[in-house]
Amino acid sequence: MKSKLQIALDDVTMEDAWKLLEKVHAIVDIVEVGTPFMMEYGMEAVRKIKNSFPDLEVLCDTKIVDAGAYEADMAFQAGADYVTVLGVTDERTIADVVKAAAKAGKKVMADMIRAADLGKRIARIEELGVDVIAVHTGVDQQAMGRTPLDDLKEMRACVKHTALAVAGGIKPETIDEYLKYKPEIVIVGGGIAHTSDPAAAAEELAKHIRSTE
Numbered sequence: 001m002k003s004k005l006q007i008a009l010d011d012v013t014m015e016d017a018w019k020l021l022e023k024v025h026a027i028v029d030i031v032e033v034g035t036p037f038m039m040e041y042g043m044e045a046v047r048k049i050k051n052s053f054p055d056l057e058v059l060c061d062t063k064i065v066d067a068g069a070y071e072a073d074m075a076f077q078a079g080a081d082y083v084t085v086l087g088v089t090d091e092r093t094i095a096d097v098v099k100a101a102a103k104a105g106k107k108v109m110a111d112m113i114r115a116a117d118l119g120k121r122i123a124r125i126e127e128l129g130v131d132v133i134a135v136h137t138g139v140d141q142q143a144m145g146r147t148p149l150d151d152l153k154e155m156r157a158c159v160k161h162t163a164l165a166v167a168g169g170i171k172p173e174t175i176d177e178y179l180k181y182k183p184e185i186v187i188v189g190g191g192i193a194h195t196s197d198p199a200a201a202a203e204e205l206a207k208h209i210r211s212t213e
């Protein structure tokens with residue numbers, strides 16, 4: 001099955017986000033309202049993107065850590081198709097986000113950033129019923145030279161039935177290393193947004209994804 005390509009809109013203004021989406025909306029499958037973008041513009045960003053690009057799935061990178069149902073509902077009501085919840089947080093919170101998604105007919109991605117003992121934690125997260133588990137090396141860890149490749153390998157080996165996503169500094173030059181482990185979703189932020197030609201970068205990423213079909 002072909003991986004979906006998700007563009008993460010992180011350190012961009014609303015105006016920049018619009019220019020970017022006009023260039024890449026026909027190439028990507030999912031648009032992520034990234035955490036810093038959400039902090040700047042709130043749920044209005046989700047609303048505007050979903051209204052303008054109704055054919056694209058929208059993920060709001062809420063990184064929920066508490067008040068699971070309340071925060072997930074805010075994003076679902078604004079039009080998000082997915083919210084994210086942190087895999088390290090309380091299981092009650094994750095379960096509440098899963099319940100809110102089921103009620104709204106939407107999806108949940110668990111972000112495993114900084115989760116310890118991945119194999120054991122993944123088994124629990126799968127039992128809680130999230131739709132996607134994301135391997136994620138955050139930008140601060142990337143600055144220390146880390147990549148999500150080893151974690152993806154480990155997760156692919158232990159996950160039983162849940163879809164996998166991978167994020168953390170992926171670029172056209174490195175995507176093939178990740179595609180070997182068949183992630184259902186490949187998330188790319190800077191590898192598209194921080195290039196001089198975002199449409200060309202997105203097209204190159206999509207080309208690599210298509211070549212795995």
Ligand code: 5RP
Binds near residue numbers: 035138167189
């Ligand atoms: C950081 C994030 C980013 O959206 C994610 O890491 C993707 O961006 P990049 O490809 O630039 O790493 O959630 O916490």
Ligand code: MG
Binds near residue numbers: 008032034035061
């Ligand atoms: Mg993000």
